[in-house]
Amino acid sequence: MGRFIFIILLIFQFSVNAYSQKCTFLFEIKLIDSITNESIPFAAVIHKESGQGSISEPDGTFHFHERCPGEQTFIISHIAYLNDTINILLSSDTFLLVELKAKVEWLEGVEIKDDYHAHDQRYIAATIENKTINAQSNKNLADILESIEGVNVLRTGAGISKPIIHGNYGNRVTTINRGITQSGQQWGNDHGLEVDAFGAERIQVIKGAGVLAYDGNSLGNVILIDSKLIAPDSNLHGEVNSIFQSNGLGITLNGSIEKSSKWASWRVTGTYKKMGDSKAPDYYLTNTGKNEQNISFQLNRNFFNKWYNELYASTYNTEIGILRGSHVSNITDLEEAMGREVPFYTNEHFSYEINPPRQQVNHNLIKYEMKYFTKPYSFFSFKYGWQWDRRNEYDVRRGSRSDIPALSLTMITHSLAASYNHHFNSGHTFIFGYQYNNIDNTNNPETGILPLLPDYFSVSNSVYAIIEKDRSKWGYDFGFRYNHKRFDVVTISRDLPRKIERFDNSYNNFALSGSLKYVWKTDWIAKLNANFAQRSPEVNELYSFGLHQGVASIEVGNPNLRSENSFKILASVGWKSIEKLHFQFIVYAQSFDNYIFLEPQDEFLLTIRGAYPLYEYSQVQALIYGSDFSLEYYVLPHFDIQFKYAIIRGENLSENISLINIPSDQIKLNLVYRISDGENWGESSVEIHSAYIFKQFRITDNQDFMPVPNAYLLLGLNASTVKYFSHTRLGFNLRIDNLLNNSYRDYLNRMRYFADDLGINVQVGVQFSF
Amino acid sequence: MNSSRIIAIGVFAIFISLFSSCNKEKDDPIIPNEEELITTVIYTLVDTLTNDSLVFTYRDIDGDGGNPPIIEVDSIKANSYYLGFITLLNEAVNPSIDIGIEVENEAEEHQFFFIIQSSLGIEIEYADLDANANPLGMKTSFKSWDESAGEFTIILKHEPNKFAPGVSDGQIGNAGGETDVEVSFFVSILE
Numbered sequence: 001m002g003r004f005i006f007i008i009l010l011i012f013q014f015s016v017n018a019y020s021q022k023c024t025f026l027f028e029i030k031l032i033d034s035i036t037n038e039s040i041p042f043a044a045v046i047h048k049e050s051g052q053g054s055i056s057e058p059d060g061t062f063h064f065h066e067r068c069p070g071e072q073t074f075i076i077s078h079i080a081y082l083n084d085t086i087n088i089l090l091s092s093d094t095f096l097l098v099e100l101k102a103k104v105e106w107l108e109g110v111e112i113k114d115d116y117h118a119h120d121q122r123y124i125a126a127t128i129e130n131k132t133i134n135a136q137s138n139k140n141l142a143d144i145l146e147s148i149e150g151v152n153v154l155r156t157g158a159g160i161s162k163p164i165i166h167g168n169y170g171n172r173v174t175t176i177n178r179g180i181t182q183s184g185q186q187w188g189n190d191h192g193l194e195v196d197a198f199g200a201e202r203i204q205v206i207k208g209a210g211v212l213a214y215d216g217n218s219l220g221n222v223i224l225i226d227s228k229l230i231a232p233d234s235n236l237h238g239e240v241n242s243i244f245q246s247n248g249l250g251i252t253l254n255g256s257i258e259k260s261s262k263w264a265s266w267r268v269t270g271t272y273k274k275m276g277d278s279k280a281p282d283y284y285l286t287n288t289g290k291n292e293q294n295i296s297f298q299l300n301r302n303f304f305n306k307w308y309n310e311l312y313a314s315t316y317n318t319e320i321g322i323l324r325g326s327h328v329s330n331i332t333d334l335e336e337a338m339g340r341e342v343p344f345y346t347n348e349h350f351s352y353e354i355n356p357p358r359q360q361v362n363h364n365l366i367k368y369e370m371k372y373f374t375k376p377y378s379f380f381s382f383k384y385g386w387q388w389d390r391r392n393e394y395d396v397r398r399g400s401r402s403d404i405p406a407l408s409l410t411m412i413t414h415s416l417a418a419s420y421n422h423h424f425n426s427g428h429t430f431i432f433g434y435q436y437n438n439i440d441n442t443n444n445p446e447t448g449i450l451p452l453l454p455d456y457f458s459v460s461n462s463v464y465a466i467i468e469k470d471r472s473k474w475g476y477d478f479g480f481r482y483n484h485k486r487f488d489v490v491t492i493s494r495d496l497p498r499k500i501e502r503f504d505n506s507y508n509n510f511a512l513s514g515s516l517k518y519v520w521k522t523d524w525i526a527k528l529n530a531n532f533a534q535r536s537p538e539v540n541e542l543y544s545f546g547l548h549q550g551v552a553s554i555e556v557g558n559p560n561l562r563s564e565n566s567f568k569i570l571a572s573v574g575w576k577s578i579e580k581l582h583f584q585f586i587v588y589a590q591s592f593d594n595y596i597f598l599e600p601q602d603e604f605l606l607t608i609r610g611a612y613p614l615y616e617y618s619q620v621q622a623l624i625y626g627s628d629f630s631l632e633y634y635v636l637p638h639f640d641i642q643f644k645y646a647i648i649r650g651e652n653l654s655e656n657i658s659l660i661n662i663p664s665d666q667i668k669l670n671l672v673y674r675i676s677d678g679e680n681w682g683e684s685s686v687e688i689h690s691a692y693i694f695k696q697f698r699i700t701d702n703q704d705f706m707p708v709p710n711a712y713l714l715l716g717l718n719a720s721t722v723k724y725f726s727h728t729r730l731g732f733n734l735r736i737d738n739l740l741n742n743s744y745r746d747y748l749n750r751m752r753y754f755a756d757d758l759g760i761n762v763q764v765g766v767q768f769s770f
Numbered sequence: 771m772n773s774s775r776i777i778a779i780g781v782f783a784i785f786i787s788l789f790s791s792c793n794k795e796k797d798d799p800i801i802p803n804e805e806e807l808i809t810t811v812i813y814t815l816v817d818t819l820t821n822d823s824l825v826f827t828y829r830d831i832d833g834d835g836g837n838p839p840i841i842e843v844d845s846i847k848a849n850s851y852y853l854g855f856i857t858l859l860n861e862a863v864n865p866s867i868d869i870g871i872e873v874e875n876e877a878e879e880h881q882f883f884f885i886i887q888s889s890l891g892i893e894i895e896y897a898d899l900d901a902n903a904n905p906l907g908m909k910t911s912f913k914s915w916d917e918s919a920g921e922f923t924i925i926l927k928h929e930p931n932k933f934a935p936g937v938s939d940g941q942i943g944n945a946g947g948e949t950d951v952e953v954s955f956f957v958s959i960l961e
Contacts, residue, residue, distance in 0.1 A: 399875075492802075496832045
């Protein structure tokens with residue numbers, strides 16, 4: 001056994017050279033620097049059992065041919081890095097990516113932000129790695145994605161976050177969790193993402209093309225949460241992660257254990273979160289606590305080196321308090337609440353209690369996935385997923401009914417996907433696939449309230465075909481997708497006597513997508529992505545009716561909506577040099593025909609509870625365009641500057657006004673100082689973060705209930721260090737958000753009508769892996 | 771074409787035929803029993819001298835949406851004293867439910883407010899109390915002056931802060947809470 005360091009494993013199971021158990025395996029290692037991700041040439045690797053040795057290539061790789069199955073030990077040494085020993089259970093061709101810690105203090109290099117996998121380098125996308133996900137596991141998933149330029153967050157207080165990718169959110173963003181399209185009530189602006197990302201290998205945000213193979217209604221905006229492969233190591237490994245936060249006095253605990261044996265590999269993870277009232281600089285945000293309990297289980301088994309299987313099951317359970325002072329009824333109530341300095345019902349004391357208004361969501365997933373290799377690099381894949389989603393929303397009700405939800409929806413989804421990837425000798429890959437899903441959505445009548453969203457059953461069938469070719473210098477892909485979707489909707493009439501009315505809607509959606517990548521002088525990479533897609537209306541856009549908790553307005557669906565047509569084109573240019581500088585510049589435009597949105601009507605709806613602004617789903621011509629820019633400049637040894645700028649414009653062309661919920665311009669500047677004593681303490685850094693959010697002055701006063709909030713500046717501090725022991729790793733980090741305890745409100749947070757945003761938050765985390 | 775490819779295509783065909791024909795009809799939902807709904811507000815004024823009664827009714831029988839509400843008013847006699855009684859009903863169900871009973875049972879969590887347009891010469895005062903000696907407003911005393919016309923609005927607040935300044939005198943400004951009822955009547959005072 002050697003010293004254990006943090007290993008990222010990519011295991012491609014090739015079935016090269018027939019399917020025998022003889023000594024024919026290929027073992028390839030690529031060495032990279034643990035901090036800069038740069039390849040390490042001229043390292044020495046010795047295979048302990050045979051005494052064979054080799055030197056790594058300029059690109060950091062080693063190849064060992066004709067390896068035997070079973071336990072093997074490889075010892076790696078390099079003059080500038082700490083020695084490392086790898087203990088591995090070899091049962092097939094294996095490729096390992098190994099990080100080495102630098103021995104010397106001097107560090108040079110640049111973080112590679114683009115996705116590591118060669119074939120994904122064609123897409124304009126961004127990635128957040130496992131380490132960052134786990135270090136920020138106290139945050140909501142969408143909040144972790146906010147560090148990506150071009151990604152913003154639509155919030156309903158601190159507990160509920162939805163991602164906005166290039167101005168698209170809700171029904172226009174698809175989340176693929178461990179290979180299965182997340183199916184829940186994603187239409188609601190106050191419905192967060194019900195996924196626990198702890199333990200995922202990475203989260204990729206795809207901004208435009210390359211999404212034809214994913215089932216869902218997105219117009220090119222996909223969030224992929226990838227399963228982490230289990231280390232092929234017969235020792236028990238695992239991780240315990242704990243984060244305490246001062247704002248909300250919250251505790252987050254994550255744990256995971258995993259083990260591989262000849263028979264199978266398994267992993268169990270768990271998450272527990274408990275947070276109380278969060279705090280704005282001047283007052284507590286009463287009733288904003290949050291609880292979460294999640295467990296997941298993963299099992300991997302490989303037969304004959306050509307049949308790879310994964311079983312994954314997870315349960316996600318959360319209870320979220322909604323600011324008590326935001327629970328208003330009609331427009332007069334809303335205006336009274338907006339006029340207040342401090343929200344109604346603000347308690348002077350902190351509490352963990354969660355009372356109505358509150359939300360409770362349970363989401364269960366069971367997935368089976370397999371890949372069957374027919375020849376090297378060609379495979380057949382099959383996936384089945386089952387999801388059960390229950391959403392209960394509790395209001396403050398009369399007559400002790402506050403324990404009965406005002407909205408209670410159960411959604412059961414079955415999804416199936418089959419595809420075949422064929423790799424030709426010319427280097428082309430041809431993929432074709434079929435996807436099916438059905439969704440059964442039912443309201444619980446115990447609520448005693450006519451449902452906002454009706455019961456329905458939907459069936460969706462899709463086929464797609466893609467051709468792609470990737471070389472290190474250039475690559476391209478082109479694909480086509482056809483989807484048929486049918487809804488069987490059962491509504492309850494709004495007049496008396498209440499009767500059942502049935503509706504049937506069906507849609508045909510086409511999509512075409514292409515991408516191009518060109519690399520020159522190894523440092524410059526240019527990409528072009530284009531995507532034409534159609535999105536059929538969702539059930540809420542067609543048939544919703546009623547008051548949706550919180551913002552004093554009545555939403556009405558429009559059953560005559562047609563599918564949206566969207567055409568998006570993105571271009572990016574990036575430069576990554578070995579030293580000094582890395583940047584990426586993206587420019588994009590997305591044009592919509594029949595863009596569906598909630599349009600405020602001129603008249604109010606008069607009810608017995610007073611007047612409510614009325615919103616109806618309508619369609620217009622729209623255009624969203626913008627630019628993302630990120631730069632990292634390595635000024636001195638140990639010290640670098642990161643700069644990001646994102647701008648976006650969204651226009652309702654039919655009415656010559658801005659679209660709502662389009663983020664304002666943002667600038668972020670981070671200063672990073674890195675140190676390493678080269679011995680037991682490695683990877684230490686101190687960072688100062690700053691973000692300036694401009695005022696969204698493109699929204700006119702008559703487009704909103706209240707004038708848009710002012711621009712604001714936020715400062716933050718991060719400090720982290722890692723200590724290595726013989727088999728284990730201990731990490732500490734300190735994060736301070738809103739360091740100056742500024743009072744501010746954000747245009748994308750619905751709570752801006754009622755209260756200031758969060759004040760200072762000091763977060764302390766300890767992470768132990770073994 | 772080797773056997774593994776044949777298998778792959780065969781499995782494909784099975785799935786396509788299996789699922790593309792999957793046809794299910796969604797069951798009828800159970801229609802919720804809307805017992806909390808208020809469809810009707812009736813403000814009855816009983817003349818303290820003659821015992822005649824006047825009735826102001828706001829009725830939106832099917833709840834939000836559907837048909838618009840129906841409002842009926844009587845004209846008020848000038849320079850008179852009345853006792854006012856508020857009735858809240860759910861008439862969407864048969865038999866109708868008296869919601870006023872629930873409100874009275876939770877008197878500490880409710881309060882009625884009366885907003886009177888300045889052109890209308892009337893005065894309304896609370897004539898009932900909850901357990902904390904704060905008003906509820908299901909019973910009121912009502913006085914009319916000389917001939918005039920204007921609008922008066924009855925508002926029912928759920929969980930107002932009755933102890934905030936002015937609230938127990940009938941000033942809604944600091945009350946907060948959620949509005950469960952807000953109905954307006956345009957009335958005339960005639961000789």
